[in-house]
Amino acid sequence: MEEQQEIEALRKELEQANYEYYVLDCPVMSDYDFDHKLRRLEELEAAHPEMADPSSPTQRVGGKVADGFAEVVHRVPLESLQDVFAPEETTEFVQRVEEALSGGAEYDVEPKVDGLSVALEYRDGVFVRGATRGDGQVGEDVTENLRTVRSIPMALPEKLSSLIVRGEIYMPKKVFEELNTDLELRGKALFANPRNAAAGSLRQHDPKIAAARRLDIQVFNIQYAEGKEFTTHTETLEYLQSQHFKVIPHMVCHTIQEISQEIGCIGERREDYPFDIDGAVVKLNSLSGRTVLGSTAKFPRWAVAYKYPPEQKPSKVVDIVVQVGRTGVLTPKAVIEPVRLAGTTVTNATLHNQDFITEKDIRIGDTVMVQKAGEIIPEIVSVLKDERPDGTVPYHLPDHCPVCGAPVVRDEDGAHIRCTGAECPAQLLRHLVHFASRDAMDIEGLGPAVVEALVKADLVHGPGDLYHLGTGEVSKLDRMGKKSAENLIMALERSKENDLSRLLFAFGIRQVGQKAAKVLAVRFQTMDALMEATEETLTEVPDIGGITAKSIVEWFQSPQSLHLVETLREAGVNMVSREAPAGDKLAGKTFVLTGTLEHFTRDEASTKIEAQGGKVSGSVSKKTSYVVAGESAGSKLKKANELGIPVLSEAELIQLLDEA
Numbered sequence: 180m181e182e183q184q185e186i187e188a189l190r191k192e193l194e195q196a197n198y199e200y201y202v203l204d205c206p207v208m209s210d211y212d213f214d215h216k217l218r219r220l221e222e223l224e225a226a227h228p229e230m231a232d233p234s235s236p237t238q239r240v241g242g243k244v245a246d247g248f249a250e251v252v253h254r255v256p257l258e259s260l261q262d263v264f265a266p267e268e269t270t271e272f273v274q275r276v277e278e279a280l281s282g283g284a285e286y287d288v289e290p291k292v293d294g295l296s297v298a299l300e301y302r303d304g305v306f307v308r309g310a311t312r313g314d315g316q317v318g319e320d321v322t323e324n325l326r327t328v329r330s331i332p333m334a335l336p337e338k339l340s341s342l343i344v345r346g347e348i349y350m351p352k353k354v355f356e357e358l359n360t361d362l363e364l365r366g367k368a369l370f371a372n373p374r375n376a377a378a379g380s381l382r383q384h385d386p387k388i389a390a391a392r393r394l395d396i397q398v399f400n401i402q403y404a405e406g407k408e409f410t411t412h413t414e415t416l417e418y419l420q421s422q423h424f425k426v427i428p429h430m431v432c433h434t435i436q437e438i439s440q441e442i443g444c445i446g447e448r449r450e451d452y453p454f455d456i457d458g459a460v461v462k463l464n465s466l467s468g469r470t471v472l473g474s475t476a477k478f479p480r481w482a483v484a485y486k487y488p489p490e491q492k493p494s495k496v497v498d499i500v501v502q503v504g505r506t507g508v509l510t511p512k513a514v515i516e517p518v519r520l521a522g523t524t525v526t527n528a529t530l531h532n533q534d535f536i537t538e539k540d541i542r543i544g545d546t547v548m549v550q551k552a553g554e555i556i557p558e559i560v561s562v563l564k565d566e567r568p569d570g571t572v573p574y575h576l577p578d579h580c581p582v583c584g585a586p587v588v589r590d591e592d593g594a595h596i597r598c599t600g601a602e603c604p605a606q607l608l609r610h611l612v613h614f615a616s617r618d619a620m621d622i623e624g625l626g627p628a629v630v631e632a633l634v635k636a637d638l639v640h641g642p643g644d645l646y647h648l649g650t651g652e653v654s655k656l657d658r659m660g661k662k663s664a665e666n667l668i669m670a671l672e673r674s675k676e677n678d679l680s681r682l683l684f685a686f687g688i689r690q691v692g693q694k695a696a697k698v699l700a701v702r703f704q705t706m707d708a709l710m711e712a713t714e715e716t717l718t719e720v721p722d723i724g725g726i727t728a729k730s731i732v733e734w735f736q737s738p739q740s741l742h743l744v745e746t747l748r749e750a751g752v753n754m755v756s757r758e759a760p761a762g763d764k765l766a767g768k769t770f771v772l773t774g775t776l777e778h779f780t781r782d783e784a785s786t787k788i789e790a791q792g793g794k795v796s797g798s799v800s801k802k803t804s805y806v807v808a809g810e811s812a813g814s815k816l817k818k819a820n821e822l823g824i825p826v827l828s829e830a831e832l833i834q835l836l837d838e839a
C-alpha cells in the first residue's frame with residue numbers, strides 16, 4: 180500500500196477505535212494495538228508533512244493556545260432554559276404548549292447535565308472548531324482542548340457541508356474525585372465540584388493538561404445542519420448517534436403523567452449517572468412546533484428545566500467525630516441515625532467547621548433536618564430545637580489533634596482548625612510529597628505514587644524514614660524494579676547535601692515559604708541557631724513578620740518536630756547554610772524608602788539594607804528607624820517629619836551602608 184493510503188487507512192481505523200472505546204464503551208482494538216498503530220501513523224505523518232491534518236488521531240493533543248481564546252460568534256445562539264421548581268409548573272408548561280399547538284404534542288425528557296455548554300462545528304464531516312457558550316451569542320474558541328475529549332468525533336461518517344452540534348462538557352465524577360485527591364496530596368487548592376473542574380480544564384492554555392483531565396461530553400442538540408431536514412428532536416438525536424456522537428439519554432413522553440414519571444426516574448437515577456445533573460429538561464419533540472412557539476428574549480418557549488428540590492428528612496445526631504484531612508484540617512462530621520435520601524442510605528452529614536456548628540448550635544442528641552442537594556455529602560439544614568433532649572451541651576472541636584495529639588491552631592485568615600503535628604499520620608502523604616518536591620529536598624523519583632506505595636508498604640512513617648530505605652525493599656514495590664530503586668536511593672543520598680534553606684522549606688512549617696526559608700537559613704546559618712531563636716529575634720529578620728515568627732517557634736517546640744530534626748540529623752542530612760551570612764550592622768533597624776533614588780533602584784537599595792540585617796517596610800510608623808528620602812519624596816516624608824523619625828538623604832544611606 181502507498182504510504183499516503185496507509186495514512187488514510189490508519190486514521191480511519193484509529194478514529195473508529197476511539198469511537199468504540201469512548202462512545203460505545205465497548206473497546207474492540209487492544210490498547211497495545213492502538214498505541215502501535217498510532218506510533219506508525221505518527222511516523223508516516225512525519226515523513227509526509229504535505230498530509231498534515233488537524234483532525235488526525237495523532238493531533239488530539241496539539242500545540243499550545245498562544246494567548247487568550249479567540250471570540251466565536253455563534254451562528255445559532257446557545258439559548259438558556261427556563262427553570263421550573265414544582266410539578267404544577269411543569270403542568271402549566273405542558274398546558275401552554277398544548278394550547279398553542281391544539282393538543283397531541285410529544286415531549287422528550289432528558290437529564291440536565293451540570294457541565295459547560297459547547298458548540299461543535301463540522302465542515303464536510305470534519306471537526307473544525309469548538310466554542311464555549313459564553314453569553315449565548317459570543318463564546319470562546321476552545322478547539323484545541325476539545326480535540327482532547329476522546330468521545331468527540333473528529334471525522335463523521337456523513338460529510339454534511341456544515342453541521343453544528345451542541346452538547347455539555349463534563350468531568351466524570353470518578354475523574355473529579357481522583358483529581359481532587361491528587362491536588363490535595365500536592366497541597367494545591369481543590370475544585371469545589373466537577374463543574375468548576377471541567378470549566379477550569381476547558382480553559383487551559385496547554386491541551387496536555389486538558390487531556391489529562393479526561394473530560395467527556397453528552398450531546399443534545401443540532402444547532403444547524405446544511406442540507407438535512409428533520410421533523411422531530413428525537414430524529415436529530417438518532418442522527419447524531421449514527422454520526423458517532425455520545426448522545427444524552429432520552430425518553431419520549433405523551434402525557435403529563437409520563438413526563439412526571441420520567442422526571443422522577445431521572446431524579447432517582449442521579450447517583451448512577453457518571454456525570455452530575457442539576458435537573459431534567461422537558462422539550463417539545465416537534466421541530467415545526469418549536470418554530471410556532473418561538474422564544475422569549477431569554478428562553479425558548481418549547482422547553483423547561485425542572486430543578487429537583489433537595490430532599491430533606493429528620494434524623495438524630497448520635498455522635499460528632501472529627502477527621503483530620505491530608506492538609507491537617509480538622510473536619511467535624513455528624514454521625515446520624517440512618518435515613519434514605521435521594522436514593523441512598525445516609526449515615527453521616529458534614530458539619531464543615533466550628534463556625535458552622537456554633538452558628539446552628541448543633542449538639543450531640545439533637546434532631547436535625549438533613550438534605551442532599553446534589554453534593555456527594557449530605558448536610559444539616561437546621562436543628563429542631565423543640566425536640567432537644569435535656570442535658571445536651573454545645574459542641575467544641577478538640578484542642579489537640581485526634582490522630583497524633585499535637586496542638587491545633589486556627590488559620591489566621593479562615594475558619595479552618597489545623598493540626599500542627601510534624602509527623603501526624605493523617606498528613607503523612609502530603610508531608611512526604613512536599614518534602615520530596617522539586618523546590619524542597621528535590622528527591623527525583625519520589626512523586627505522589629511512590630510515596631503512596633512506600634506508606635502503604637509500611638516502610639515510611641515520616642520524612643526521617645526515607646533515609647533508612649534500602650534498595651532491596653524499595654525494588655519490591657509495585658512498578659519499581661531494581662534500577663528505579665537504586666536511582667531513588669541515590670537521589671535520597673544526594674538530597675542529604677542540600678542547603679539548610681531547602682530543608683527548612685521541606686518541613687512545611689506554616690507561613691514559611693521558599694523565600695522565608697532562604698532568609699532564615701542565611702540569617703541563622705545552622706539549624707541549632709534557628710531552633711534557639713525567639714519570636715523577638717525572628718521578627719527582626721527581614722521578611723519575617725509576627726505571625727511567621729510565632730509559627731516557627733511553635734513548630735520547633737513540638738516534640739514531633741524535634742524528633743524529626745533529630746532523625747534527619749542522625750541520618751546525615753545537612754543542617755548548615757552554604758550561603759554567606761548577612762551582616763548584622765543594621766539588625767533591628769527598619770527603613771522606609773520614598774521618592775526616586777539616583778544611584779540605585781528601590782529594590783537594589785532594599786537588598787543592600789537587608790544584606791546588613793536591616794528591614795525595609797512600605798509604610799512609616801513609630802517603629803520606623805529611618806526614612807530614606809530621594810527626589811520628590813511625598814507623603815511618607817511628611818509623616819516621618821510629623822512622627823519625628825530621622826530622615827536620611829541618599830548620600831547618607833550610602834555612607835551608612837559603607838560603614839556597616
Ligand code: AMP
Nearest residue numbers: 259260289290291292296347399427460
Ligand atoms: P441554565 O444554564 O440553567 O439556563 O440551563 C441551560 C443549560 O443547560 C444549557 O446551557 C445547557 O448547556 C444545559 N443542559 C444540560 N443538559 C441539557 C439537555 N439535556 N438539554 C438542554 N440543555 C442542557
